[in-house]
Every structure is written in C-alpha cells, then in structure tokens.
Amino acid sequence: MNTDVPRGRWEIFVETFFRQDLIDEYSGAILKGMVVTIEIAILVVLCGLALGLVLAMIRAYRVRAINVVITVFVDVLRALPPLALILLVYFGLPLVGLNFSSFVVLWLVLTLVLAAFAEEIFWAGILSVHKGQWEAARSTGLGFSETLTYIIIPQAIRMTVAPLTNRTIAITKNTALGTVIGVSEILNQATTAQSFSGSATPLMMGAIAYIVLFIPIVAVGRWIETRFAWRRA
Amino acid sequence: MESQKHILEARGLCKSFGELDVLKGVDFAVKPRELVIIIGPSGSGKSTLLRCLNRLEEPTAGSVIIDGVDLMGPKVDINDMRRRIGMVFQQFNLYPHLSVESNITLALRKVSKKNKAEAEDIAARMLDKVGLSDKRTAHPGELSGGQQQRVAIARAMALEPKMMLFDEPTSALDPELVGSVLQVMHDLRDSGMTMVVVSHEMRFAREAADRIVFMSDGIILEEGTPEEIFEAPKHRRTQEFVAEISR
Numbered sequence: 001m002n003t004d005v006p007r008g009r010w011e012i013f014v015e016t017f018f019r020q021d022l023i024d025e026y027s028g029a030i031l032k033g034m035v036v037t038i039e040i041a042i043l044v045v046l047c048g049l050a051l052g053l054v055l056a057m058i059r060a061y062r063v064r065a066i067n068v069v070i071t072v073f074v075d076v077l078r079a080l081p082p083l084a085l086i087l088l089v090y091f092g093l094p095l096v097g098l099n100f101s102s103f104v105v106l107w108l109v110l111t112l113v114l115a116a117f118a119e120e121i122f123w124a125g126i127l128s129v130h131k132g133q134w135e136a137a138r139s140t141g142l143g144f145s146e147t148l149t150y151i152i153i154p155q156a157i158r159m160t161v162a163p164l165t166n167r168t169i170a171i172t173k174n175t176a177l178g179t180v181i182g183v184s185e186i187l188n189q190a191t192t193a194q195s196f197s198g199s200a201t202p203l204m205m206g207a208i209a210y211i212v213l214f215i216p217i218v219a220v221g222r223w224i225e226t227r228f229a230w231r232r233a
Numbered sequence: 234m235e236s237q238k239h240i241l242e243a244r245g246l247c248k249s250f251g252e253l254d255v256l257k258g259v260d261f262a263v264k265p266r267e268l269v270i271i272i273g274p275s276g277s278g279k280s281t282l283l284r285c286l287n288r289l290e291e292p293t294a295g296s297v298i299i300d301g302v303d304l305m306g307p308k309v310d311i312n313d314m315r316r317r318i319g320m321v322f323q324q325f326n327l328y329p330h331l332s333v334e335s336n337i338t339l340a341l342r343k344v345s346k347k348n349k350a351e352a353e354d355i356a357a358r359m360l361d362k363v364g365l366s367d368k369r370t371a372h373p374g375e376l377s378g379g380q381q382q383r384v385a386i387a388r389a390m391a392l393e394p395k396m397m398l399f400d401e402p403t404s405a406l407d408p409e410l411v412g413s414v415l416q417v418m419h420d421l422r423d424s425g426m427t428m429v430v431v432s433h434e435m436r437f438a439r440e441a442a443d444r445i446v447f448m449s450d451g452i453i454l455e456e457g458t459p460e461e462i463f464e465a466p467k468h469r470r471t472q473e474f475v476a477e478i479s480r
Contacts, residue, residue, distance in 0.1 A: 130324075130326075132322055132324050132326035133326060133328065135284075135289050135320075135322065135326065136320075136322060136326035136327070136328070136385075136388075137328075137339075137340075138289065138312075138315065139287060139289060139315055139318075139319075139320035139389075140315065140316065140339075140340035140344060140388065140389070140392060141312040141313060141314075141315045141316030141340055141344040141392065142312070142339070142340055142343060142344060143312050146343050146344075150339060150343070151328055151339075154330045155328075155329065155330050158330060
C-alpha cells in the first residue's frame with residue numbers, strides 16, 4: 001500500500017503536466033508560437049543592439065543637447081517596467097491615431113528597452129577603453145570618427161560582451177509579455193490552450209519551448225564570452 | 234642668420250589644467266636631424282610639452298610651427314600634420330584587438346590611403362627594421378614590453394614622419410628589455426630622423442643626444458650639449474637633478 005501513494009501522485013503529476021492527447025493536440029500551436037517568438041526575438045536583438053550602439057557612438061561626440069536627450073531616453077526606458085510600456089503604447093497610441101499591430105508594438109517596445117540598456121553598456125565600454133588608445137590613434141592622423149570606429153568600438157564591444165549577452169537574453173525573454181496584448185507567441189498559445197483544455201500541460205509545453213529556444217542562446221552567449229576574452233596587452 | 238632652418242619651433246607655449254600652470258611660456262626649437270632629449274623632475278611639464286607639439290594637448294597659449302606650418306592656425310589639417318609627427322608612448326598603446334601588422338597598416342590604409350598590398354609591404358619593411366618580422370601575425374598581448382614598444386615605433390615610422398616624439402619610451406620596460414628599444418632608437422637616429430625624446434636613460438642621452446633640455450616647473454631652465462648639462466650644469470636645480478639620476 002505504501003508504494004501506491006507515490007505512484008498515484010506521480011500519475012497525477014504526469015496527468016497534469018504531460019497529458020499525451022493534449023501534447024498531440026497543441027504542439028502545432030506551440031510550434032507556431034515558437035516561430036513568432038523567434039521572429040520577434042531576432043528583430044529585437046538586431047534592432048535593439050544596433051540602436052544602442054548607434055546611440056552610444058553619438059554620445060561619444062559629447063554634444064551636450066543631444067546627450068541630454070539620449071540620457072533621458074535611456075533613463076526613462078530603464079526605469080519603466082516593460083509591461084507598463086507595452087500596455088501604454090498598445091492602448092495609448094490608437095487614441096492619437098496611430099494604429100500598430102500588437103506584433104509591432106511588442107517589437108518596438110522591446111527594441112527600445114534593449115537599446116536603452118545596450119546604450120548604457122556600450123557607453124561604459126567606450127569609457128573604459130584606455131585614453132592612450134585614443135591618443136595613439138589620433139597621433140597617427142586618424143580622425144575622431146575613424147578612431148571611434150576602428151579602435152575604440154571594437155575594444156568596447158569585446159569588453160561588454162558578457163553584460164550585453166545577459167541583458168539581451170533577459171529582454172528577449174520579455175517577448176512573453178506580448179501575450180497580454182495578444183501577440184501569438186509561445187506563452188499566448190500556451191495560455192489559450194490551457195484555458196480551452198483546463199490542463200497545465202500546454203503551459204508545460206510552453207515552458208519546454210522556452211527552454212529549447214533559450215538554452216542554445218545561453219550557450220552561444222557563453223561561447224561568445226570566451227571567444228572574445230582575448231589577451232589584454 | 235641661422236645656419237639651419239628649424240623643423241620645429243614652439244614659442245611662448247603655455248598649458249594650464251584649471252588652476253595648474255604646467256607650461257609657463259616655453260620656447261623650444263629643433264633643427265632637422267637633431268636629437269633632443271628632455272629631462273627634468275616629475276611634474277616639470279616634459280610630457281605636456283611633447284604632447285603640445287602635436288596638439289594631443291591643446292596649448293593654452295603660444296605657437297607651434299612644424300615644417301613651416303603653424304599648427305595652431307585656423308586652416309591647419311591637424312590629422313595631416315600629426316601623420317608627419319610620429320609619436321611613441323610610455324605605455325606603447327598598441328591596439329590590442331589588432332595584429333601587429335594591422336597595428337601598422339591601419340593608419341597607412343585610412344590616413345595615407347595606401348592600398349592593402351602597399352600597406353602590408355611597408356609594414357613588413359618596418360617590422361624588419363625593428364627586428365620583429367616574425368611577429369607580423371601576433372597580437373600585442375603575446376609580445377614582451379620591449380617588442381611592443383618596437384612595434385609602436387614601427388607603427389609611427391611607417392607613416393614616414395618628418396620627426397618623432399618619444400614620451401618616456403623605456404620607463405615602462407623591465408630593465409633587460411630597455412636595450413632593444415634603445416638600439417632601435419639609435420638606428421633611427423643614424424638614419425637621420427629628427428627626434429625629441431623625454432627620457433632619463435643617461436647612457437643613451439650621452440651617446441646619442443645632440444642637445445639636452447632641462448625642464449623645471451614649466452619652463453626650460455637650461456639646455457646644452459650632453460657634456461655641458463651632465464658635466465657642468467649651471468643651475469643648482471639642474472645640478473641636483475643630474476646628480477640624482479646619475480646615481
């Protein structure tokens with residue numbers, strides 16, 4: 001009798017999280033959600049990092065008025081919870097006549113948030129490149145922009161790979177917030193399936209989908225970190 | 234009339250950092266093929282003077298004329314002028330993310346607008362001159378300090394400068410690595426390069442310098458041949474300093 005109790009609980013556990021019929025029924029939907037999540041994630045990472053780098057480079061020219069704008073943008077976006085911003089943009093912009101699809105809103109907000117964090121990280125990287133690197137480059141006749149592009153940025157990027165990777169993964173996971181405005185990404189598919197089936201199995205499927213997606217990204221991040229840890233002079 | 238036209242002429246050079254006056258009206262001139270060594274106590278303005286000569290530091294007042302061009306003039310192309318004034322730093326300042334060859338070719342490609350083959354050919358010749366042909370593909374982090382400094386010299390020489398500035402080129406080196414760098418500087422001197430060197434390497438100063446300049450407290454207190462400065466300094470502060478570094 002004693003052995004029956006754990007077995008019963010195990011069956012309940014499997015029944016709750018791994019019901020085969022539901023797995024069969026909803027794996028298509030979860031896969032569709034994965035495609036949407038991957039699409040948004042790639043767009044957010046590419047656009048967010050690029051925008052962050054551009055902002056940090058602009059900041060390097062130290063034009064006071066422009067830098068005030070950049071700093072305010074960065075601080076506001078870092079202070080706001082991404083969910084609050086998603087809701088604000090999604091429900092607010094139509095009231096002023098701008099209608100974006102939920103996909104675009106999610107992409108736009110996460111891109112801006114990643115850009116804000118990336119800008120701060122890139123900027124810290126630019127500042128941490130030794131002054132002598134600027135001087136050496138300028139002493140050979142390279143201009144400010146050339147020095148920034150060929151000497152400073154490559155070193156700043158190498159120094160910031162670790163924090164950038166972490167931040168990028170954190171923000172990419174925020175694609176799950178899209179579910180509140182109906183973006184049909186993984187979590188949205190999973191919660192929809194969960195409410196139809198009344199089972200936690202689709203949620204578990206969603207969680208596994210995230211792991212399948214993000215474990216490789218985390219691994220790639222680790223590889224990038226070691227790849228760029230070159231011997232410092 | 235002067236027998237030789239100056240290649241570098243600085244007049245009334247002043248530099249202040251906030252309240253601190255580092256250079257207090259320095260007049261300094263160098264003739265072609267001359268090797269001038271600047272000595273002086275820490276904080277006397279040696280490095281600041283050197284860095285004002287290619288406007289890495291912006292002089293507060295005064296003029297710098299190099300090869301007939303007024304460096305402070307409104308229309309001067311400072312990047313073009315800097316290309317003609319090689320500079321070597323205490324901390325080498327090689328680009329750690331680039332190979333030795335790319336360290337040398339970058340400015341050749343971007344500033345001198347050489348094509349890849351030309352730039353690599355020049356880099357190979359310069360590395361040969363400093364005895365590091367085998368390090369072409371190495372990264373700076375894989376080199377000793379002495380090797381890094383020789384690459385830094387090769388990087389500056391590659392641009393065929395009219396003159397070279399050295400800011401304490403051997404101070405950051407382990408003693409056993411100093412010789413190789415000084416040898417390269419000797420060779421450079423023998424090839425007729427005009428050089429201004431901030432350094433306390435006494436032997437090099439005695440053997441190679443045409444003129445020693447002693448700076449103290451933001452001015453040039455005394456200058457003369459190595460014999461004059463090292464054997465019979467006139468000012469008391471020069472005497473004290475020479476005695477200190479000769480020990």
